[in-house]
Amino acid sequence: MAGNSDPLTPRAKLAVTAGKAVAAASRAAGRGSGSVIGGRVALKLDPDLLARLAQNLDVILVSATNGKTTTTRLIAEALRAAGPVVSNALGANMPAGITSALAGSSDAKFGVIEVDEKYLAGVARDTDPKCIALLNLSRDQLDRAAETRMLAENWREGLAGTKAVVVANADDPLVVWAASSSPNVIWVAAGQMWKDDAWSCPSCGGVMQRPGDDWFCGECGFRRPTPSWALSGDHVLDPHGSAWPIHLQLPGRANKANATSSAAVAAVFGVPPQVALERMYQVQAVAGRYDVVQFMQRDLRLLLAKNPAGWLETFSLIDPPPTPVILSVNARSADGTDTSWLWDVDYTRLTGHPIFVIGDRKLDLAVRLEVANQHFQVCDNLDQAVQTAPPGRIEVIANYTAFQDLRRRVGN
Structure with missing residues (x-):
């Protein structure tokens, strides 16, 4: 692959140009944004294009069953305090859509990318992320998504030994199991309202004990890690014990949890919680949601x-x-x-x-x-x-x- 200082190869430039042309034609025909078809064409012409486009970016990947589009948007807003951001803000979260999004910007410092759960390991391999945010895993699209335990296993194997800082929800046993193979994890107490996919231990299959907000397996000792960031009411608690008020235009507890994880990600890149949370207030709706x-x-x-x-x-x-x-x-x-x-x-x-x-x-x-x-x-x-x-x-x-x-x- 080309070194960091090299521009895109002629083949990569051709792939980007062709992808944009196809996307524009799709939009003109009224068939949506064109980002997926454009990305597919570009990747056909240069299968390594995603890796080439990511090589000069600090890449942040966000994956989960719920909340990834909103959290991607909140992280992008927060990181704009530290430099230009490119993001797949419309939620096209498989390799073709991600390739299209990154092809749309040449001057960004950060790439904040939402990734479909099933593609996380592959996209992480291609983009060499600096940070990966893992929010939750629950049942979804039962006819084609793997059972949640298998997805967690897929993440665990795919992220084993990753150089990325992993920001993971300590309250979701499946996420903790998946993230535990990574050497550098920041645990966030973001909560877990839906618990019906986490009654059996992902490590040994034993029955999970859930006293209060805690959880542990009575059989193998797998247990909730101690978080360094936490959502507490309307505040984010940082690792120093300081409480920062959350001011969002987006409603509900789930979005406060998303903001907490986003603040933890922003801090990895030197953006303080106060600055990050103030910037998140700009977000009024996410791809039409809450409008x-x-x-x-x-x-x-x-x-x-x-x-x-x-x-x-x-x-x-x-x-x-x-x-x-x-x-x-x-x-x-x-x-x-x-x-x-x-x-x-x-x-x-x-x-x-x-x-x-x-x-x-x-x-x-x-x-x-x-x-x-x-x-x-x-x-x-x-x-x-x-x-x-x-x-x-x-x-x-x-x-x-x-x-x-x-x-x-x-x-x-």
Whole structure:
């Protein structure tokens, strides 16, 4: 591979140019951002392109089942205090999308990259990251994602001996198991609301004991490490014991946890917590998530929830009853075609809300709500649901492709 001082090879330059041209054509044809198809073409022309583009950057990788897009955005904002940043802010988080994002900037100091859980080990190999943030692992896309224990094993093997500083959530046993093969780990107490994927020990299969916020395996002694950073109420506690206030425009406890991990990452690069957290306040919405939009003379707040852990966090954000709630679920390939995960979500938390159900798999969701004794109405589309909903702001919760459909419909 070329040395740090060398510009891109002629082949790499051709690959970047071709990728950008294909992406532009895709955008012009109205087929989305073009970042994935552009990246695929570029990597076909130069399979080493991702490594070449990353060689002059301080790369930070962010991976998790929930919160990686938001955390990537928060880290990027914080690190702008120390230099220009390039990031895959739109969430195209597999090698093609990542390659496209890095090809878009030549003067960046930092590359802050969200990575799909299944691709983390390979992207880490290609990009030689300085820092890797691991937030959580939970069940997701059951038809095509590996079982969570296998993903943790994949991370553990792929990151063994990495030179990167690993910033990892001490409250998630699967993440701790995965990160424990790395020599340089900073542990963050970011919390874990969804625990149903972490009752058996990832090390020996024994039953996990969970007294209070602690956890340990009674059989092999695998246990929660002592964190050096922690989320405490509305503050981040740093390794020196100082408490820094979190001021976010993004709602909910989960985003405070994301901000805590982001502050720990920023500190690796010399950005103090106060500066990092102040910069995070700039973030109002992330790829449409949390946006309040006007549609048919109503205020709609758009919330993304794509697996049981995400739905649980989202239910804690919504306004109290009788705020109307629209739920939209698809099962296209990007969502995972298996909807059995709906049975892992506690829909009794919506009791008292008027509920309206839309999306490709609205009938699957209707059966689940029926069993949970919820009052709901199945609607043909967003327009009908909004027309039928009682007055007031409407909370709209959707999984991945359903969320993209909603954004297109409301012009967001």
